[in-house]
Amino acid sequence: MSEKNQTFLEVKDLTVIYTANKKIVQAVNHVSFSLKKGETLGLVGETGAGKTTIARSILRILPDPPAKMLGGEITMDGVKISALSEEEMRKIRGGKISMIFQDPMTALNPLICVGDQISEGLMLHSDISRDEARKKAGEMLEMVGIPASRYVEYPFEFSGGMKQRVVIAMALACNPDLLLADEPTTALDVTIQAQVLDLIADLQKKLHTSMILITHDLGVVAQTCDNVATVYAGEIIEYGTKKDLFLNPCHPYTVGLFDSLPSMVGDEERLKPIAGLMPDPTDLPQGCKFNPRCPYATEKCRSGEVPNFEVSDGHFCRCWKYAKEAI
Amino acid sequence: MEPLIEVKNLKKYFKVPAGINHAVDDVSFTINAGETVGVVGESGCGKSTLGRTIIHLQEATDGQVLFHGKNVTHVEGNDLKQLREKMQIIFQDPYSSLNPRFRVERTIYEPLKNSGRFKSKEAIRQEGQRLMDLVGIDERLRSSFPHELDGGRRQRVGIARALALNPEFIVCDEPVSALDVSIQAQVLNLLMDLQDQMGMAYMFVTHDLSVVRHISDNICVMYLGQLVEKAPTRELFRQALHPYTKALFSAIPSTDITKPFQRVQLKSELTSAINPKPGCRFAPRCPYATEACAQPQKLEEIAPNHFVSCCRVKEVN
Numbered sequence: 001m002s003e004k005n006q007t008f009l010e011v012k013d014l015t016v017i018y019t020a021n022k023k024i025v026q027a028v029n030h031v032s033f034s035l036k037k038g039e040t041l042g043l044v045g046e047t048g049a050g051k052t053t054i055a056r057s058i059l060r061i062l063p064d065p066p067a068k069m070l071g072g073e074i075t076m077d078g079v080k081i082s083a084l085s086e087e088e089m090r091k092i093r094g095g096k097i098s099m100i101f102q103d104p105m106t107a108l109n110p111l112i113c114v115g116d117q118i119s120e121g122l123m124l125h126s127d128i129s130r131d132e133a134r135k136k137a138g139e140m141l142e143m144v145g146i147p148a149s150r151y152v153e154y155p156f157e158f159s160g161g162m163k164q165r166v167v168i169a170m171a172l173a174c175n176p177d178l179l180l181a182d183e184p185t186t187a188l189d190v191t192i193q194a195q196v197l198d199l200i201a202d203l204q205k206k207l208h209t210s211m212i213l214i215t216h217d218l219g220v221v222a223q224t225c226d227n228v229a230t231v232y233a234g235e236i237i238e239y240g241t242k243k244d245l246f247l248n249p250c251h252p253y254t255v256g257l258f259d260s261l262p263s264m265v266g267d268e269e270r271l272k273p274i275a276g277l278m279p280d281p282t283d284l285p286q287g288c289k290f291n292p293r294c295p296y297a298t299e300k301c302r303s304g305e306v307p308n309f310e311v312s313d314g315h316f317c318r319c320w321k322y323a324k325e326a327i
Numbered sequence: 328m329e330p331l332i333e334v335k336n337l338k339k340y341f342k343v344p345a346g347i348n349h350a351v352d353d354v355s356f357t358i359n360a361g362e363t364v365g366v367v368g369e370s371g372c373g374k375s376t377l378g379r380t381i382i383h384l385q386e387a388t389d390g391q392v393l394f395h396g397k398n399v400t401h402v403e404g405n406d407l408k409q410l411r412e413k414m415q416i417i418f419q420d421p422y423s424s425l426n427p428r429f430r431v432e433r434t435i436y437e438p439l440k441n442s443g444r445f446k447s448k449e450a451i452r453q454e455g456q457r458l459m460d461l462v463g464i465d466e467r468l469r470s471s472f473p474h475e476l477d478g479g480r481r482q483r484v485g486i487a488r489a490l491a492l493n494p495e496f497i498v499c500d501e502p503v504s505a506l507d508v509s510i511q512a513q514v515l516n517l518l519m520d521l522q523d524q525m526g527m528a529y530m531f532v533t534h535d536l537s538v539v540r541h542i543s544d545n546i547c548v549m550y551l552g553q554l555v556e557k558a559p560t561r562e563l564f565r566q567a568l569h570p571y572t573k574a575l576f577s578a579i580p581s582t583d584i585t586k587p588f589q590r591v592q593l594k595s596e597l598t599s600a601i602n603p604k605p606g607c608r609f610a611p612r613c614p615y616a617t618e619a620c621a622q623p624q625k626l627e628e629i630a631p632n633h634f635v636s637c638c639r640v641k642e643v644n
Contacts, residue, residue: 046507160370189369189534191593194578198590216507219580246584260512262541264564264581270519271541273512277477 014072042225050234095125098171104163115151140169161192233289240315330357337390346602352552365543378498415489419501421481479510558633
């Protein structure tokens with residue numbers, strides 16, 4: 001547990017834009033966060049908030065053009081991976097860092113049997129023979145609960161939940177230090193989701209992997225994460241431990257997210273949705289990006305960047321409401 | 328009181344290369360006027376097929392659908408056209424259920440025009456505008472094309488279209504599952520407000536249990552084409568009796584972090600409803616299954632209005 005306190009991954013001032021139809025989409029704006037060894041960080045937010053772009057820019061798999069990383073520094077285990085050459089990066093991808101993609105139906109190659117898709121990565125990253133890689137891939141399949149005898153089957157022969165488990169086996173095959181899980185359970189039914197989440201948690205414990213979990217499902221976050229960051233319009237607007245965010249959400253947007261969920265316990269008559277819509281990313285509002293939808297917005301919120309205020313130890317919130325506590 | 332809709336032993340089978348898919352198998356329940364019945368289950372359990380068969384988008388294989396006591400299972404021609412005015416559907420995917428070449432206005436005028444209820448173009452326009460006001464489509468968006476709208480607004484167009492001819496019954500087929508939570512809440516509120524104003528009945532198909540708990544009066548739980556449990560919402564959430572319902576409820580990740588998660592672990596995953604064996608279809612995954620489960624199961628009333636289809640329900644609970 002002692003090594004847990006070391007910062008493992010550090011993202012500083014990450015900024016990514018997309019260019020589309022001569023318009024500039026500010027997808028990620030000055031995002032900074034850090035992750036310790038073995039820790040799980042949840043990135044929550046709505047569609048288009050920039051969660052996936054953050055994960056993809058860590059792995060440097062954003063298509064350029066249209067995407068462009070304007071600034072930022074990503075350091076993992078003391079190595080500045082944002083400055084590595086493409087060749088060096090390829091050694092890291094799928095080895096030290098791997099990603100579970102959102103849609104298991106499209107993440108697998110339909111023309112290659114699932115076992116070979118797993119062993120391909122193994123052969124690339126660890127210096128082992130084809131036979132050894134095959135054996136290891138079979139073990140990985142067993143680990144995610146698929147009989148090794150199904151090694152030679154093709155993706156179409158598996159159900160959605162099983163395909164997702166193949167994708168997980170693939171991501172974990174090389175014992176990555178960092179796992180980027182992009183909505184790993186969104187396409188699955190709840191009973192299967194429960195199995196997959198348990199599986200990831202087990203493996204994480206066994207292999208001591210750090211994980212960034214991207215999701216819009218707050219229930220999944222509550223179950224798996226240590227720390228949580230709320231992402232809105234390409235910014236982290238609130239960051240804290242799971243306890244901080246779930247028991248004492250501070251940013252009006254985070255509060256709004258919790259309020260708009262139908263509760264499984266209480267007896268509310270009407271839901272309280274957040275008014276309005278996400279801002280157009282080609283034309284973000286001045287000041288706090290949330291101000292047009294925020295019930296507490298004042299003049300101050302409409303001009304200038306909002307600093308990150310520390311609400312309590314380790315709990316940060318980008319909202320002027322918490323200015324006093326900080327000073 | 329006579330129920331608005333009575334579904335009796337409804338069956339819908341599909342022929343597939345591997346055999347016969349029993350998508351909906353012997354399902355019976357009723358929906359009263361102004362009431363919301365939630366249908367929950369995992370993907371592939373036949374809940375959408377059930378909705379589509381009830382409103383006659385698909386021909387039923389066997390069984391009956393009664394509307395105001397009248398058998399409408401196999402109506403055709405003019406009768407069917409009239410029935411369509413009374414029974415409508417809101418589709419799951421607001422991205423593919425709108426004609427991409429129709430402006431928002433035209434999508435909504437279309438059913439008004441087809442009904443022949445309105446004598447002039449002006450009358451259609453007025454009614455169309457009223458509907459768009461009702462569901463909250465801004466003036467400036469009315470001559471847009473669907474691709475210019477976001478999911479929540481598109482779903483509002485789908486809702487306005489379903490409401491156009493004052494139906495008495497609407498099948499809501501996962502109307503919010505493609506939407507983000509904050510937008511989902513807006514659409515759910517809209518659906519509930521409209522029901523208060525106009526008094527139509529909903530059959531609400533979803534896999535999201537917190538949504539179904541919020542909106543429904545009664546809930547039917549389906550597993551591989553069969554109804555395994557039905558009960559009033561409160562009763563079901565107070566005490567789920569079928570082992571599948573229990574597992575389903577325990578699998579929902581709760582946002583309450585003060586309580587530890589206690590999940591009922593299920594073995595393997597959903598099998599399919601193709602050429603099923605007689606007996607309980609959940610048995611292969613059920614932690615309580617015994618040999619008795621290989622016999623066909625019947626829905627039985629265990630508590631008032633609480634029906635369960637499980638031979639071991641007494642021992643399990």
